[in-house]
Amino acid sequence: MQQKPSFGRKAKNLFIGKSLNLGDKSIFHNLSLVAFFAWVGLGSDGLSSSCYGPAEAYLALGEHTFLALFVGLAAVMTIFVISASYSQIIELFPSGGGGYVVASKLLNPTMGMISGCALIVDYALTITLSVASGADALFSFLPPAWEPFKLTTAVFGVLLLIVLNLRGVKESVTTLVPIFLVFVLSHAFAIVYGLGSHLGNLPAVIARTSADVSAAHSQLGLLGMFLLILRAYSMGAGTYTGLEAVSNGLAILREPKVQTGKRTMTYMAVSLSVTVMGLILTYILFDVAEMKGKTLNAVLFETIAHNWGAPGQAFVLITLISEAAILFVAAQTGFLDGPRVLANMALDRWFPTRFAMLSDRLVTQKGILLMGGAALVLMLLTRGSVDLLIVLYSINVFITFVLSQLGMVRHWLGTEKGEPHRKKGLALNGLGLVLCSFILVTVTAVKFFEGGWATLLVTGAVAALAVVIRRHYDATWVMLKKLDALIPVAEADTTPLTRELALCQSEACEPTAKTAVILVNGYNGLGMHTLLGIHRMFSGEFKNIIFVQVGMVDAGVFKGAEEMEALKTHIQHDLDRYVNFVRSRGLYAEGVSSVGVDVVEEVVKLTPELRRRFPKAIFFGGQLVFPDDTFFTRLLHNHIVFAVQRQLYRQGVAFVIMPIRL
Secondary structure, eight states: OOOOOOHHHHHHHHHTOOOOOTTOTTHHHHHSBOHHHHHHHHHHHHHHGGGTHHHHHHHTTTTOGGGHHHHHHHHHHHHHHHHHHHHHHHHHOTTOOHHHHHHHHHTOHHHHHHHHHHHHHHHHHHHHHHHHHHHHHHHTSSOGGGGGGHHHHHHHHHHHHHHHHHHOHHHHHHHHHHHHHHHHHHHHHHHHHHHHTTGGGHHHHHHHHHHHHHHHHHHHHHHHHHHHHHHHHHHTGGGGTTTTHHHHTGGGBOSSHHHHHHHHHHHHHHHHHHHHHHHHHHHHHTTOOOOTTSOHHHHHHHHHTTTSOHHHHHHHHHHHHHHHHHHHHHHHHHHHHHHHHHHHHHHTTSSOGGGGBOOTTSSOHHHHHHHHHHHHHHHHHHTTOHHHHHHHHHHHHHHHHHHHHHHHHHHHHHSOTTOTTHHHHHHHHHHHHHHHHHHHHHHHHHHGGGTHHHHHHHHHHHHHHHHHHHHHHHHHHHHHHHHHTHHHHHHHOOOOSSSOOOOOSSSOSOTTSOEEEEEESSSSHHHHHHHHHHHHHSTTTOSEEEEEEEEEOBTTTTTOHHHHHHHHHHHHHHHHHHHHHHHTTTOEEEEEEEEESOHHHHHHHHHHHHHHHOTTEEEEEEEEEOSSOOHHHHHHOOOHHHHHHHHHHHTTOOEEEEEEEO
16 A cells, blocks of 8 residues: 655645656756756856946946947957857866866866855855845835835745755746746847937947047046056956856756757857847947936836837836846856756765755755855845945856866867867967956955955855865775775685585575675675674574665766766676675675665665565664764764664664774
């Protein structure tokens, strides 16, 4: 009789969704994103930056607004340089990883860790800034009396996105496609109309631009004018954030991933360039000025449509709602790529390994919860201040940009001179390194005392924590390798594990005899210590030894069907070594395996069949005992055997934990 799902399970299925089947061969195809959906999910961050990036640059010019034309051209050039350089990164690292992997492989692991920490903080800020900016845009056209509810709205927006992303990548993206399209179409119409309505005044616009340049030259001098343009250019640094997202998220793209990734980069670069340049030109043409309580884009759209009557009001409302919505959508990049970077770093032991684990919806649930929780904390600490968040946001992303470009420059310098793409790659990444370094230094210097110091402090603290965690895992690895020293000793000793030397080798002679079911996680010292510990404590008691190994499908494995097959092959190889070891010493043995995202759940599933075949089975699991049992060791290690023991106890199954001292 099938057990009815609990209330908690029903609630989870309703809000998060039912478990996905890893055995479905089409699962990778069904969950992956084509270029268009990747543009929506990963490109919305870059495109949404047009809601505040161009405005920041334009306002930094003060009264010399016509100089924004040069800032816009520089911005477009930067977008294409960064996009092209990240397309090269996609080619070089087709399995994904972005700035973290690039810096780790092409510079050194420490530089990779710094880049990864900057990215993690940046993606938390992406979520916070995007939702806070969305709330700003939303409340730009709501009555001032509603202002006190803005922070509450922003917090609710983060919570909603957490739930959407826990359901899965594709579901969260497809839900947001209509919002994305409304934004693109409404802004395209506003830009085309704004530029088209001034075509007849083009000579006057050129004359005014020339006059403004002359006035700025006379007031500031050539150097002063150049520095003003550079300052405005660097203040618009938020415009370029999000361009790295595709290289970080290659794992979720449709095969062939490299081509899909490069196509997505093209969509991002073109759409962002057109939007940024179009908005800056319309700011100039409509002589837009800052108004308290309204975003610069809100002022622009109201100016464009002020003579349209009711249709104009409707257009402004729809456009501003789409801006608010696209900013919420942009937070998706933080939820898609932040947990993925965290998972990659967890696989390299910079962060707790649990952040690489997947939920039954095949998403990095703990990473999503961490990114969402961090965004909520930042939202409350900054009170949703977009001005402060932009400062924090821009610095971190350019730390990653600089390290990625530096890594690529080093890569091209190390290639042979005959390499066909060497000169092009070196020139492109070299230019990208210069531009990104300039922006990073300028923004950090200008905004250091306005909150920039906080970004560096937080990122430094995260990096310091990563170093401490890595040292702990490295020390644990050294102790585990000492356990592995038992394996060659045990293999060399051919003493039988039982006095009965002639038991059958292929089938269990006594299925009703006492059976030891041992949980292992590979052919290693921990498993061998557990096996020999059972022999030492229960000598001659067990006639059958069953080894159970569950392959953990984490973020490192869940990349494609090949990785899944490799995991299964590796598990079978490990089990065969255990079985051969035991059978060669006179006892029956066999291996049972499974793959899944939850070891405890998989063991519980296997238990009924094992108990049916071997009624007198007793389950065993080895548990490492650290010299010092601290909160830190409990945090960084899963202690899965205790969870398995609790579940099996509920079924009345005997489970013995064998302590293995390190």
